[in-house]
Amino acid sequence: MEDYFAFMGFPRRLSLDAGELQRRYFDLSRKYHPDFHTHDEEPGRQTSLEQSSVLNQAYRTLKDRNERARHLLWLEWPDLPESEKKKIPPALLMEVMEMQEKIADAGSEVDESRKAALQGELLDIEARLKTKMGDLDGTLDALATEWDGIADGGDADARRNLLTRLNTLLNTRNYLRTLLATIDAAVRGGQGVRH
Amino acid sequence: MAYSEKVIDHYNNPRNVGTLDPNDSTVGTGLVGAPECGDVMRLQLKINPETGVIEDAKFKTFGCGSAIASSSYATELIKGKNVEEAAAIKNTQIVADLNLPPVKIHCSVLAEDAIKAAIEDYKKKQAQAHPAEAVA
Numbered sequence: 001m002e003d004y005f006a007f008m009g010f011p012r013r014l015s016l017d018a019g020e021l022q023r024r025y026f027d028l029s030r031k032y033h034p035d036f037h038t039h040d041e042e043p044g045r046q047t048s049l050e051q052s053s054v055l056n057q058a059y060r061t062l063k064d065r066n067e068r069a070r071h072l073l074w075l076e077w078p079d080l081p082e083s084e085k086k087k088i089p090p091a092l093l094m095e096v097m098e099m100q101e102k103i104a105d106a107g108s109e110v111d112e113s114r115k116a117a118l119q120g121e122l123l124d125i126e127a128r129l130k131t132k133m134g135d136l137d138g139t140l141d142a143l144a145t146e147w148d149g150i151a152d153g154g155d156a157d158a159r160r161n162l163l164t165r166l167n168t169l170l171n172t173r174n175y176l177r178t179l180l181a182t183i184d185a186a187v188r189g190g191q192g193v194r195h
Numbered sequence: 196m197a198y199s200e201k202v203i204d205h206y207n208n209p210r211n212v213g214t215l216d217p218n219d220s221t222v223g224t225g226l227v228g229a230p231e232c233g234d235v236m237r238l239q240l241k242i243n244p245e246t247g248v249i250e251d252a253k254f255k256t257f258g259c260g261s262a263i264a265s266s267s268y269a270t271e272l273i274k275g276k277n278v279e280e281a282a283a284i285k286n287t288q289i290v291a292d293l294n295l296p297p298v299k300i301h302c303s304v305l306a307e308d309a310i311k312a313a314i315e316d317y318k319k320k321q322a323q324a325h326p327a328e329a330v331a
Contacts, residue, residue: 086230086308093228097235100257171230178233182257 003075004058012072012151014144016062025059069140070170072147077163084164088171096175099125103186119187126183129176136173143169198260199294205264210271213253215239220324223317225309229301234258236266238309240273240281242317244325247277254309261299265289265306273310282314 005012008024030036032052040048061067073080102125106118143166150158184190198206215222217239225238234257241251252270256263268289273281286303289295295303 093226174230175233
């Protein structure tokens with residue numbers, strides 16, 4: 001995988017001007033578009049095709065703040081150990097398991113009034129999870145500001161410490177997202193989650 | 196994605212789904228997760244403290260077909276084995292036996308992690324229940 005920040009000429013920061021990102025995307029799209037290179041000699045034509053594919057991936061990744069953060073983490077800490085990759089707050093896993101069991105119970109409950117009660121509980125859980133998700137967004141904002149302040153700084157420990165917190169936050173977010181999609185599927189017949 | 200028949204069989208008819216008493220000192224519980232997809236897996240083993248043999252195994256997994264198949268297969272694999280043999284099981288064996296596609300290898304890692312976590316939990320409980328004795 002490439003360094004998408006470098007590819008699009010941005011420094012490795014978590015805050016990014018969405019308008020500027022789109023401008024650069026359009027500029028580079030024109031530059032690399034295969035239609036403008038049909039008369040090029042090989043390998044130039046092949047290169048432009050590859051570059052425009054990288055560009056699309058780079059744009060999609062940098063546009064989404066969570067994807068952007070994940071990409072930055074991967075660039076800054078390429079040898080992130082397996083144990084870190086899986087790290088989440090200890091109580092969360094238990095909570096996720098309990099909620100998943102409740103969702104499954106609601107799905108298999110045949111008694112109408114009990115089913116309604118369980119669905120009500122799910123809606124409460126959903127509201128709580130959405131609040132938590134909002135909190136995580138706020139925390140990500142704070143981490144972004146913090147990172148952008150020390151990104152060029154020399155203190156390796158402070159950077160590592162921040163990246164550790166960022167990793168835990170992104171992992172936690174993935175669980176909440178899966179739970180929310182599962183609840184949506186159970187309550188409203190939504191798509192559920194693509195594993 | 197093309198799943199092997201074995202994966203589909205374990206997904207449609209998962210073996211050993213359920214729970215064992217988590218407060219039983221001969222039951223080890225392993226709860227693990229895969230943050231990249233939000234999957235959770237709980238594996239419980241009932242181990243005979245005299246012989247160290249795994250007499251029962253139950254699991255519950257919320258995740259994709261491969262995660263469910265991996266954990267279902269793992270319970271079949273470890274029943275009747277002793278703790279050391281079970282701890283030595285590698286995810287690569289599960290991948291090979293179930294013929295999992297490369298993007299689903301992390302599901303088998305989850306199963307291996309769950310086995311290890313359950314055994315660790317059992318050993319910890321045994322050490323607490325019989326502080327003076329060495330644990331099998």
